[in-house]
Each structure stands twice: as structure tokens, then as C-alpha cells.
Amino acid sequence: MSYKILYYNWDPYFEKSSLGGGVSIYCRSLVEHFSQESDYQVNFLYSGVDYTFFGKQPYIKQVRNNRHPSVPTFSIVNSPVFSPSHFYFHNPIGNIENPELEKYFQQFLVEHGPFQIIHFHNLEGLTATCLKIAKESGAQVVFSLHNYWSVCPQVNLWKLESSPCSNYLEGRACVSCLDTKIHVELELTLRKLNHLGSLLGQDQQSLPMAITKKICRGIYSQIWYQVITRTKSPLKKPLEVTSADLPQEADLYRYRREEIVSLINRYVDVALSVSERTTAIYKQYGVNPALLTTKYIGSQAAQFQVPPQNPAAYTPEQPFKLIYMGPARKDKGFYFLLEELRSLPQEELSSLELVVASRIYDSVELGMSIEQKGRLLSLAQSLHRFRFYPGYKYENIPNMLDGIHLGVVPSQWEDNLPQVTFELIACRVPVLCSNRGGAQEFVRHPAFIFDPSKQGDFEYKLRTIRENPHLLTEFWQEARPVKTVEQHFHELNEVYQTDIGKSLSLVGASSSAD
Numbered sequence: 250m251s252y253k254i255l256y257y258n259w260d261p262y263f264e265k266s267s268l269g270g271g272v273s274i275y276c277r278s279l280v281e282h283f284s285q286e287s288d289y290q291v292n293f294l295y296s297g298v299d300y301t302f303f304g305k306q307p308y309i310k311q312v313r314n315n316r317h318p319s320v321p322t323f324s325i326v327n328s329p330v331f332s333p334s335h336f337y338f339h340n341p342i343g344n345i346e347n348p349e350l351e352k353y354f355q356q357f358l359v360e361h362g363p364f365q366i367i368h369f370h371n372l373e374g375l376t377a378t379c380l381k382i383a384k385e386s387g388a389q390v391v392f393s394l395h396n397y398w399s400v401c402p403q404v405n406l407w408k409l410e411s412s413p414c415s416n417y418l419e420g421r422a423c424v425s426c427l428d429t430k431i432h433v434e435l436e437l438t439l440r441k442l443n444h445l446g447s448l449l450g451q452d453q454q455s456l457p458m459a460i461t462k463k464i465c466r467g468i469y470s471q472i473w474y475q476v477i478t479r480t481k482s483p484l485k486k487p488l489e490v491t492s493a494d495l496p497q498e499a500d501l502y503r504y505r506r507e508e509i510v511s512l513i514n515r516y517v518d519v520a521l522s523v524s525e526r527t528t529a530i531y532k533q534y535g536v537n538p539a540l541l542t543t544k545y546i547g548s549q550a551a552q553f554q555v556p557p558q559n560p561a562a563y564t565p566e567q568p569f570k571l572i573y574m575g576p577a578r579k580d581k582g583f584y585f586l587l588e589e590l591r592s593l594p595q596e597e598l599s600s601l602e603l604v605v606a607s608r609i610y611d612s613v614e615l616g617m618s619i620e621q622k623g624r625l626l627s628l629a630q631s632l633h634r635f636r637f638y639p640g641y642k643y644e645n646i647p648n649m650l651d652g653i654h655l656g657v658v659p660s661q662w663e664d665n666l667p668q669v670t671f672e673l674i675a676c677r678v679p680v681l682c683s684n685r686g687g688a689q690e691f692v693r694h695p696a697f698i699f700d701p702s703k704q705g706d707f708e709y710k711l712r713t714i715r716e717n718p719h720l721l722t723e724f725w726q727e728a729r730p731v732k733t734v735e736q737h738f739h740e741l742n743e744v745y746q747t748d749i750g751k752s753l754s755l756v757g758a759s760s761s762a763d
Contacts, residue, residue, distance in 0.1 A: 252365040253290045259332035259374035261295050263316035271668050272370055272395045282738045284320050296325035297332030297374025300440040309357050325353055332374035338402050338427045341505035346378040354379050358386045366745055377509040384516040393521045399509045400534045403427055407580050407662045420503030510535045519744055524666040524687025547737030550675035556651035559677035563654045563718045568633045570654045572604040574669045582659030589707045591628050598631040608640030650676040658682040661701055671731045679724040694727035696720050
């Protein structure tokens, strides 16, 4: 018997311009695997990305999936809920419900179902009420908790882009949490231009489209944004508020968290967490523990050929090779790492070789990197050697890690499970990580886990490892091995089959009672 399964992710993983990061890469592998299984008929849906130049009415469109042509793939075009989530941050109630959008989601399930399983990888571009609609359609509902969207409109429990959020103050902390400018009007215009370009036979990455978008951004920043700022600024006119006015917006964010958690508890059959730390955080915020199960995802890195020099032997007389891989972002700990290294004594720096492999993705990161350039260069002058790679291809990771003594994963937020941890361990490079998020569950050795809130702890752990090279060998006695993609999908298949089995048993019991 073949079961029909629907995967939802806001980002079209099959596009060259895919912006969904690790979740999109995961969805690509997921569709690749289960579309080849005879037990499943795979469908894929996304929303909140495609917008037409003419007309605002939402509709469902089947799109060509160039990566998997045999997989029916659909988009909810002109979705009233924008994705990704930061474009919809200031509409907390819209994250819970939007009757217009839900009508089209329900219509999609009727026209293209019935689905035995609906597996959500996030709800950005949809609403939490879609969990209810999915469950009432008769499907088993699986929700993968790749991030913290359900309890945080900013997705990552990262307050004011500067520190972990452990108390949202009944919604008051959420009101002003997103301190970067969100230009929804500009983004919507650019997406409509993508649609217009497609009608004219132009790819999103083509030169004419790139020039048109650049002109559009220039006009917006120089003229339109100034008009908006001057006409809509709340400080343009005298302002007076009473205490009765202030809590209302905070209440909306409080209601958002409480209602989404309630919808998960009522309509989700299995909530898949990518780490025990993620599971613990969702329990803390009220998700029913009976629904939560931790399933470490598999990684293509498990198939890497271990570099010939790894594990790299080290003696204190030789330079110590340290690497940071991943986005140059504050929440990822990049700038924390720079400051910690800059504070080391000169004699330690002069025998340290630092490798940074990172790519700047957006204007906020670019601004921070420019600000840090002088500090980075001053640090580089004190090092034995400094190497910088402006991004890297996945298949080149083993070569880049050849001979590296230690990788650093210094997450400052509760990073669910940073994929770079898998890549380092798979290439037999020990990992020094923070105690925030899921990386520590694969490191496990206490000498390789530091507390970023404890001043000097990173410096102490790094120095201890360098002065005691035997720890680099002991690391492997504690480290958790990386799962292959096939191992993970086998476990996921067991989840699906168990859910379907429960559903059939309930149907059978109901029929007997009748």
C-alpha cells in the first residue's frame, strides 16, 4: 500500500536562490529519499514567497520542480502571510490565524489529498491554525522543530540581536525585539519583479533582473523610504500615551506564544526535535512532553573521506591550528571568538594559526564585518598565520579541514544543532563548543564545552587543550558519531509507519464500535 505524504517548508528548496539554509538542504534530501520509496507518494508545498506583479488575490499554483520533476510541487501565490518570519514579525496574531490563507490551504488539501501524513518543517508562510486544518483532514501531523518560531516571532530566542532571551516578560520584551529595519514594501516589490521577469523569460539571477532590482533598491532607499519615515514616524507629532495603552501590543505577543503552543498540543501527533536541548526548551514553554521526541538528523558529512592528516597530531612546540566555519554572525559567536582571541597573551597568539571560512550574506552582517575589519586585521598580525576563505563548497570541506587541530562552534544562542558540528566530527576534527544549543550533545567531553556567560571560560578551555594534547585523543572517547542520512531516514520512516499504524487502529476500533 502506498501512502500520500505532504512536506511543507516556506522555502522552495529546489530553486538556485534558495534562502532556507540548512532546513532547505534537509528538505531536499528528505524529498530525494522518500520519493524513491515505493511506500510513499511525496508532494511538496511552500508559501509566502511567490507574488504576482498584477493582482493580489491568493491562489494555488503547481510549479516545476527541476530537482525532482516527478514530485508534485505547489505554491500558495500571493499569500497574505509573508515569509520568512521576520517579514511578519509585527503581526503576531497573523502567525496564529488568517482566514483567507487558511481557506486556500484547506482547498489545497481537498483538491490534492487526501494525505495520510502532513509533515511541517516550519509554519512560516502559513499560520498555526493550519495544524488544526491538517489534523481535521484526517492526516497524521508531524511537526519538525528546526527552530523556535512557535514560541518566538524572531525564531531564535535571540534578544535585540545581542543576547539569549530567557524571559519574554509576558510579551513586553517582544514588542521592540527586532531592532533592524524590515522593508516589507521593498521585498514585496522585488518578489513581484521576479514574477514579471519570469513572464519575460528572465531568470532571477540574470543581468537585466539584477540591474532592475538594484535600481529599485536605490529608488527605495533614497526616496520612498524617506517618504515613509517622514510621514509614518510616531515621533513626527506630539505623542502622549497612558499606561492603559502600553500593554496591548505585549498582550498580542503573549497570546501568540500561548495559542501556538496550545494548537501544537491539540493537533500535532509527533513533534520532532533535532536535539535534546531543543526538546527541553519546548517542554519549558509548555509543549506536551508526550508529543516531543528527539531525532538527530543525518548528515551527508558522514560520507566524507577523513582527511589524511586527521586526527591531527599536536605537540606544544608546533603551531596550533584552529578553525571557525559558518556565517560571520553575532549569534553564531563569530565576534565573541574574535574578542576572546584578541584577549590572549601575545605568546599564545604567536603560536596560533587561525582559519576562518565564512561568507557575508546580508547588509546587517556586512556592516558588522566592516566594523570588525580593523580588529580582525590587528588580531591577524599577532597570529602565527591567518587564513580566510570567503565561503566554501560543501565537497571541499575535507580538504579545508586537513591537519586542523580544533574546530570552534561558539554559539551564543540556543542553536538547535549547528550542522558544522557534524562536518568537523566527520572529518575527525575535535570541537570546542559553547554550552548553548545542541552541539554539546555531540561533543560531550567536559573539557571541550565552555560557558560563554562565564568570563574567561573559553580562554581557560582553549589553553587547557593546548597544554594537554592528550585531550585531543580523549575527545573521541566521548564524542557522539555522526548519523548517516540513511540512518536518520530509517528512523523517520519508523515514525511515519507508527503514526499510520495508530491511525488505522483507531479507524478499525471506530468501525467495530459502529
